[in-house]
Amino acid sequence: MRTDTPADPTDAIAAQAWLHHQWLLGLQLMVATREGPQVMGDWMFKLFRRQHEEKFLASFDKLGLRGLPHADACARYHVLSNSIGGVAVEYMPEGPRKAWVRFRYPRWMFDGPTICGVPVEVSRGFLQGWYAHNGVSLGNPRLGFVCVSEDMTGEFGLCGYFQEFDAPLAPQERLQFRRDERPPPYDPALQPRPPEALWAPDRLARAERNYAMTYIRNGLATLAAVIGPERAAAHARLSARLTGLQQFAALARRVGAEQADGSAASGLDLLARLFSGMGDACEPATSDAGWPALRQRGLRIVQGLPADERPLLLDAWCTLWVGALATTRAIHRLQVRPEGNEALLWWIEPDS
Numbered sequence: 001m002r003t004d005t006p007a008d009p010t011d012a013i014a015a016q017a018w019l020h021h022q023w024l025l026g027l028q029l030m031v032a033t034r035e036g037p038q039v040m041g042d043w044m045f046k047l048f049r050r051q052h053e054e055k056f057l058a059s060f061d062k063l064g065l066r067g068l069p070h071a072d073a074c075a076r077y078h079v080l081s082n083s084i085g086g087v088a089v090e091y092m093p094e095g096p097r098k099a100w101v102r103f104r105y106p107r108w109m110f111d112g113p114t115i116c117g118v119p120v121e122v123s124r125g126f127l128q129g130w131y132a133h134n135g136v137s138l139g140n141p142r143l144g145f146v147c148v149s150e151d152m153t154g155e156f157g158l159c160g161y162f163q164e165f166d167a168p169l170a171p172q173e174r175l176q177f178r179r180d181e182r183p184p185p186y187d188p189a190l191q192p193r194p195p196e197a198l199w200a201p202d203r204l205a206r207a208e209r210n211y212a213m214t215y216i217r218n219g220l221a222t223l224a225a226v227i228g229p230e231r232a233a234a235h236a237r238l239s240a241r242l243t244g245l246q247q248f249a250a251l252a253r254r255v256g257a258e259q260a261d262g263s264a265a266s267g268l269d270l271l272a273r274l275f276s277g278m279g280d281a282c283e284p285a286t287s288d289a290g291w292p293a294l295r296q297r298g299l300r301i302v303q304g305l306p307a308d309e310r311p312l313l314l315d316a317w318c319t320l321w322v323g324a325l326a327t328t329r330a331i332h333r334l335q336v337r338p339e340g341n342e343a344l345l346w347w348i349e350p351d352s
Contacts (some may be wrong), residue, residue, distance in 0.1 A: 019320070
């Protein structure tokens, strides 16, 4: 079994970013169709509030925003942080106390036809979870967000502005809707750019991968908080398996491993190539029954997670790869078992 990586290691990193994004889209559709709009709204609120509390203030210095007027800094933040993750957002300033953001299509969060199956409660959830909370995090009770257009309503996409009002805002005033307003003209010369080091190709590739992974990591934990761990685990496993099945061929092409549709050895080679895109180390091994195996060390997918959140995520994440290899022409039965907290052993058994 080969365990070499693609000639361009960023191919495997990009493949991981793409696959975790696909899984997120599938999970959203599964929860929307099985649990309903209110659950989707509650889930997105908890997910984006968690993302906000983890990343918002921590990123201000990295993005060079400290000391700017709060409304302008918040608009710049959303352009910079999303662009590093591969999401197109535009910035239109209208003075130090008012600055606009507009997300452009196709929307990363609802890529392709996914947008047709996601209810508007999702928009309200993330607007309340993140945008309406910026002033609270910055200690500025006069800072709010005004939304003029949303994604699921058939308008012109998510758009609005951060504004520092003249008086402190009540909690219900931190998010407002004004459908009749429009942003100023777009000026490419005004668009913020991240610090030069953040645009290095290898770092950008890893940032896009981590961006997608973070949504899955936090998404499963917050989904469990909304509907309970058992139902969350069921949706996580099934959406992961279906994503693996559906995306196997495209995934193999992305890392130059189309031959993985054949033998067990080629299937393990594909896993080794892909796991290199996580930054995890892989080495040949042997299963207890004597089958060729692959030992994966590092497990970036669960690094830094609280101990009580790791089992749900790791179980579903393993199902992603089990699903991918189940669609090969030989119908590989991929097996996996943990080896301590930082390693997995993978092997393929004949289908019988």
